[in-house]
Amino acid sequence: xxxxxxxxxxxxxxxxxxxxxxxxxxxxxxxxxxxxxxxxxxxxxxxxxxxxxxxxxxxxxxxxxxxxxxxxxxxxxxxxxxxxxxxxxxxxxxxxxxxxxxxxxxxxxxxxxxxxxxxxxxxxxxxxxxxxxxxxxxxxxxxxxxxxxxxxxxxxxxxxxxxxxxxxxxxxxxxxxxxxxxxxxxxxxxxxxxxxxxxxxxxxxxxxxx
Amino acid sequence: xxxxxxxxxxxxxxxxxxxxxxxxxxxxxxxxxxxxxxxxxxxxxxxxxxxxxxxxxxxxxxxxxxxxxxxxxxxxxxxxxxxxxxxxxxxxxxxxxxxxxxxxxxxxxxxxxxxxxxxxxxxxxxxxxxxxxxxxxxxxxxxxxxxxxxxxxxxxxxxxxxxxxxxxxxxxxxxxxxxxxxxxxxxxxxxxxxxxxxxxxxxxxxxxxx
Numbered sequence: 001x002x003x004x005x006x007x008x009x010x011x012x013x014x015x016x017x018x019x020x021x022x023x024x025x026x027x028x029x030x031x032x033x034x035x036x037x038x039x040x041x042x043x044x045x046x047x048x049x050x051x052x053x054x055x056x057x058x059x060x061x062x063x064x065x066x067x068x069x070x071x072x073x074x075x076x077x078x079x080x081x082x083x084x085x086x087x088x089x090x091x092x093x094x095x096x097x098x099x100x101x102x103x104x105x106x107x108x109x110x111x112x113x114x115x116x117x118x119x120x121x122x123x124x125x126x127x128x129x130x131x132x133x134x135x136x137x138x139x140x141x142x143x144x145x146x147x148x149x150x151x152x153x154x155x156x157x158x159x160x161x162x163x164x165x166x167x168x169x170x171x172x173x174x175x176x177x178x179x180x181x182x183x184x185x186x187x188x189x190x191x192x193x194x195x196x197x198x199x200x201x202x203x204x205x206x207x208x209x210x
Numbered sequence: 211x212x213x214x215x216x217x218x219x220x221x222x223x224x225x226x227x228x229x230x231x232x233x234x235x236x237x238x239x240x241x242x243x244x245x246x247x248x249x250x251x252x253x254x255x256x257x258x259x260x261x262x263x264x265x266x267x268x269x270x271x272x273x274x275x276x277x278x279x280x281x282x283x284x285x286x287x288x289x290x291x292x293x294x295x296x297x298x299x300x301x302x303x304x305x306x307x308x309x310x311x312x313x314x315x316x317x318x319x320x321x322x323x324x325x326x327x328x329x330x331x332x333x334x335x336x337x338x339x340x341x342x343x344x345x346x347x348x349x350x351x352x353x354x355x356x357x358x359x360x361x362x363x364x365x366x367x368x369x370x371x372x373x374x375x376x377x378x379x380x381x382x383x384x385x386x387x388x389x390x391x392x393x394x395x396x397x398x399x400x401x402x403x404x405x406x407x408x409x410x411x412x413x414x415x416x417x418x419x420x
Contacts, residue, residue, distance in 0.1 A: 030359075034241045035355065075416065076419075077418070134343065134350075141352060144348075156275050158341055208287070210384045
């Protein structure tokens, strides 16, 4: 009996150890793997994105930092492909949009309302936000990393500052006047094996001085 | 003997199952957890950052996407605190820098060299990069997410476009003329329990139209 208990314990420990060796289980390794594997994907199967997955992608986008915690973002999700030729009448590669599961337009309000810094107890006034563009870079990257984590693919397509791309979107969607369409991100199930680039370059790092 | 083998197999299976239930093991959950937990941390213990961890943070930063794959980034890592009062003479909160393990300055070349789009087989010419600022938002966010994944804390401190912040950095570090110091990111071991904000707002999402 005692020998059997010892054997059982040994097998249990082995099995527990076996689970952990097959894939990175510490959070840092998993996150690094996703960051380093993220790549632009421009060709998709046409499969739709499940609603619960799309919600996670959008939650990731909205978890970005923002200057003064202003949170300038809004998001438009387009799955009705009959609208694409109108909305994306500007200089866009339509093929990848048509193959996607959805196209996400990340928008930013270039203004915000808050009391003036000179009069912090005064009334909220509408003023220019000088950091919205930086926030939106982070928003877009969060979205792309969540896409990668869920095994999907996407391609960051710049919209701002190209007026020929922005104007049809503004007009067809009826964006409020201070809101710019910042980036257009088609998302889908990748068709082919897309490889990330290894962009690490130690010569770009300067210690203590340039 | 047969009964013992069956028992062993049962225990092994139970042990294997037990490993997976104690924490999120699927990559999407781990990545989402990191994205949603990321927060600004402004107070640190003063402990240094291990060199191998710092390298991973910088690798994450350089894994960002960039318009036309230009990769405008360079990174300065400052740990010599005797230099901080000179480099950060501009309007910075020095206390968090002095407590940090390191201060990372994310820089961007606002120009790049490539053949003109009008003459793709012609000579490489130096030209303005219109998308460096968007790239750098993604670079900064990758850095912040890697920081979070390694259990460290950081705070994205805007540098561009504030001339009073940028000028002393340019001068003291001797940055090349087309390179801007984009963001200053102190990184350290967090002192107190910092809670992330839940910024999800379903009213910011518009389906098919605004």
